[in-house]
Amino acid sequence: MISKLIEAIYTKVFVNIIVNRSSTNVYIEVCSRNNVDQSDEKEFESISMNEKMHDFIYSYTQDTPYFYISILDTSQSQGAIPTCEKSQMSKFYDADTSTYICNSNNWAHYSSKYDLELLKNSYKDVGIDFIFSSFSVLSSFFKDKIDSTMAMYILVEDNYISLSVFDNSKLLFAKHLDMEYEDESSLLIDEEEEDEEDFDLGESVNLDDLDVDDDMDSLDDLGDIEDLGNIEEMTDFEEEGEISDISSEEDDTSSLETEGFNEDYQRYSLIQNAINTFYKDPKYESKFIETVYIADSIGVSSDLKTYLEEDMFLSVYIRQLDLSSEICELAKEEV
Amino acid sequence: MKYSYITPRKKSFFTKDFQLMFTFFNVTFLMLFITYIFLLFRSYQFDSRAQEIVLTKTETSQSIEKMELYTDKVTKEYLFAENIFTANSVLKDSITNLFDLVPNRITLSQAKLLENGLILYGITPNEDVYNFMLAAPLRSVFNRTYSSFYPAQNGWLRFVSTNYTDKEKEELNED
Numbered sequence: 126m127i128s129k130l131i132e133a134i135y136t137k138v139f140v141n142i143i144v145n146r147s148s149t150n151v152y153i154e155v156c157s158r159n160n161v162d163q164s165d166e167k168e169f170e171s172i173s174m175n176e177k178m179h180d181f182i183y184s185y186t187q188d189t190p191y192f193y194i195s196i197l198d199t200s201q202s203q204g205a206i207p208t209c210e211k212s213q214m215s216k217f218y219d220a221d222t223s224t225y226i227c228n229s230n231n232w233a234h235y236s237s238k239y240d241l242e243l244l245k246n247s248y249k250d251v252g253i254d255f256i257f258s259s260f261s262v263l264s265s266f267f268k269d270k271i272d273s274t275m276a277m278y279i280l281v282e283d284n285y286i287s288l289s290v291f292d293n294s295k296l297l298f299a300k301h302l303d304m305e306y307e308d309e310s311s312l313l314i315d316e317e318e319e320d321e322e323d324f325d326l327g328e329s330v331n332l333d334d335l336d337v338d339d340d341m342d343s344l345d346d347l348g349d350i351e352d353l354g355n356i357e358e359m360t361d362f363e364e365e366g367e368i369s370d371i372s373s374e375e376d377d378t379s380s381l382e383t384e385g386f387n388e389d390y391q392r393y394s395l396i397q398n399a400i401n402t403f404y405k406d407p408k409y410e411s412k413f414i415e416t417v418y419i420a421d422s423i424g425v426s427s428d429l430k431t432y433l434e435e436d437m438f439l440s441v442y443i444r445q446l447d448l449s450s451e452i453c454e455l456a457k458e459e460v
Numbered sequence: 461m462k463y464s465y466i467t468p469r470k471k472s473f474f475t476k477d478f479q480l481m482f483t484f485f486n487v488t489f490l491m492l493f494i495t496y497i498f499l500l501f502r503s504y505q506f507d508s509r510a511q512e513i514v515l516t517k518t519e520t521s522q523s524i525e526k527m528e529l530y531t532d533k534v535t536k537e538y539l540f541a542e543n544i545f546t547a548n549s550v551l552k553d554s555i556t557n558l559f560d561l562v563p564n565r566i567t568l569s570q571a572k573l574l575e576n577g578l579i580l581y582g583i584t585p586n587e588d589v590y591n592f593m594l595a596a597p598l599r600s601v602f603n604r605t606y607s608s609f610y611p612a613q614n615g616w617l618r619f620v621s622t623n624y625t626d627k628e629k630e631e632l633n634e635d
Contacts (some may be wrong), residue, residue, distance in 0.1 A: 126474060128472075131473040132471075135473065156548055190471055190472060190473050190474075190475045190478075191471050191473075194472075195464075198465065224465055226462075226463065226464075226465065231493065236465055241465055241466065245466070252469055253466065254464075254466070254469055255463075255464035255468060256464055256465045256466050257464055257465075258463070258465070261463040261521065265463075318521055359591035412618065455463050455464075456464075458463070459462060459463060459464055459468070460468075
């Protein structure tokens with residue numbers, strides 16, 4: 126009773142940590158009773174706890190004993206299964222090395238005990254109070270849709286994709302996909318394919334078939350080389366510099382676009398593979414997916430939507446998600 | 461634990477700062493309490509001493525009153541004794557004077573001292589001896605002197621001399 130009274134006097138601080146591919150996002154909310162007094166967000170160029178991050182968190186947590194530090198589970202071995210019965214669970218994952226939490230008695234999300242301990246140990250300087258699964262965030266974010274529709278729900282993070290299929294609040298299928306892990310595997314496949322191609326080229330090209338004279342004739346088709354001297358007269362050095370700057374900027378943006386394009390395509394292919402697994406794997410009760418709801422926490426381009434709509438004929442709806450705030454809300458519900 | 465894999469660490473308001481503050485306040489309150497108890501004790505001591513002093517004062521004043529009464533009594537007794545002593549001295553002197561008045565030839569058999577008078581019984585060889593040697597000094601002392609004679613067996617005379625002093629005259633004399 127007294128501790129409740131004293132708890133009401135103090136402010137509550139919710140620290141939410143999200144580990145991205147190459148950085149860590151820390152979002153802090155200072156609440157008194159039910160009001161948010163203050164909020165702050167900072168990105169650190171590190172994927173582990175460092176002094177700056179510790180100082181930033183400590184600057185908010187030092188004033189109150191009632192602070193809660195939440196983190197989004199980064200385990201690759203996490204997932205969700207369409208049952209809460211222990212006997213059924215071993216069909217989907219290694220129940221001995223994992224821990225699970227049952228949701229509304231019909232589906233559960235799980236994670237590796239080892240990874241959770243590792244996560245707790247990595248942040249032992251500040252301590253961790255809550256570790257949330259991406260599936261908890263997903264189900265909480267799409268609560269209004271999950272209860273009433275049959276659709277696929279996807280949470281797009283910087284380096285992960287959490288995918289689940291719900292049919293009127295009943296989980297049919299779920300998968301947690303790591304983009305980096307998939308990257309490496311796809312690269313390995315590409316390399317293997319390249320090697321095979323090289324081998325084929327080596328086998329198929331016949332040196333005798335090459336005609337040197339033909340190549341020499343083609344060189345004649347080029348313009349007069351002397352004309353090239355006129356270019357120096359026509360353009361100033363400075364202008365040339367500007368042009369080169371612009372061209373380098375264009376190169377940068379185009380490389381970013383390509384990167385974005387590649388990532389979206391990678392996401393699309395991961396989703397496509399997962400859907401194929403859902404349709405083909407007899408473990409899962411497969412139903413035809415018509416609608417996809419995407420919770421976008423990083424700002425994906427419209428390409429992903431286009432791929433899914435045009436190639437897989439799905440109705441795609443994208444909702445912007447502030448992952449930090451969503452985790453903060455989950456933490457508030459837990460307190 | 462609805463969503464989280466782990467339970468949050470137990471949050472206690474009993475932080476190090478709070479412990480320090482709590483200890484500080486506790487020590488302060490303890491010191492104040494001890495001072496309060498000490499003052500209460502001293503106050504009780506003063507009260508009881510004040511009561512004792514009041515009681516002693518009452519007793520002393522009572523004993524002073526008693527002593528004053530006793531002193532008065534003693535003074536009165538002393539005065540009374542002195543009066544008696546003076547009266548006795550006066551009587552003694554009077555008796556001595558009386559016996560000095562009586563001549564050798566007259567023998568007294570009885571003398572009665574009255575408040576304002578003297579009655580003498582005795583034997584005289586004759587009436588003249590009595591009249592000249594005893595009646596004359598008696599008349600000078602007393603205001604009224606009455607003498608009566610009757611014969612004894614050996615031929616002498618027995619006499620009764622009654623002498624009185626008038627108070628009014630004495631007062632007048634005194635004035």
